[in-house]
Amino acid sequence: MRDLTAYIQRRYHAIHLNRLFVATRLARRVELEFAAHPACPQGFSHHLNALAEDIEIHQAKERDEVFPSLVYGLRSSQKFPVLRMMIEHDGFAEELDSLSAMTRGYTVPDDANTDWNLLCAT
Template structure:
């Protein structure tokens, strides 16, 4: 899915953190800022449609809040510490970030459930299809982001597991 993108991932820790901030944190914020109002519109327009993704705007808002809190902790606390070389006790904030990553899975699961796994019905309009396409892209990018942190960045600073 993102194999060719992985080849372009910088190896040096500071450059890798910059890559994560630019390619994931900024993108997630922009994607969620457009997806939430789009979900609200689709839910309003199709309020009487049994296939409508009722609750999707709320689920995306909750994911956005979780992610904002998580990304802010990384930007303010963890990433500056990693740039400085980690140090004693760094595994504790990393463990918190890993737990947050696991928590995101619950929100993602709810979003998939509300949207029939992001498969729009035959009669879905362009906005509805765009909403599901954009949400699918967000979830793919989020999975790549989490994998990059969990599998590449964090292990550099953790004792051998």
């Protein structure tokens, strides 16, 4: 179990945050350059930044509370943190749906630049 939790932290935690930070920078540039464009996802960078902050907190709880419980044995009193993480995962899925709606399914207009294309591909 220790190897699995280390793998999750290395393979998912670090990569998710890195992608969110890159996407936030791209979104800021797109919002500035295409502010007047009708398809510009205004507020997208704010949503991405808030999501990154929430995910950082979530990952810290996993690292500090849930993963040690899994490694050293889950007691009935430790089930609540696991359930809380599952609920938070559902909330993140809802936020991703909201982000998808803001970008019309992560589609870009024909006149989009490289940043906008990269943003929707990230």
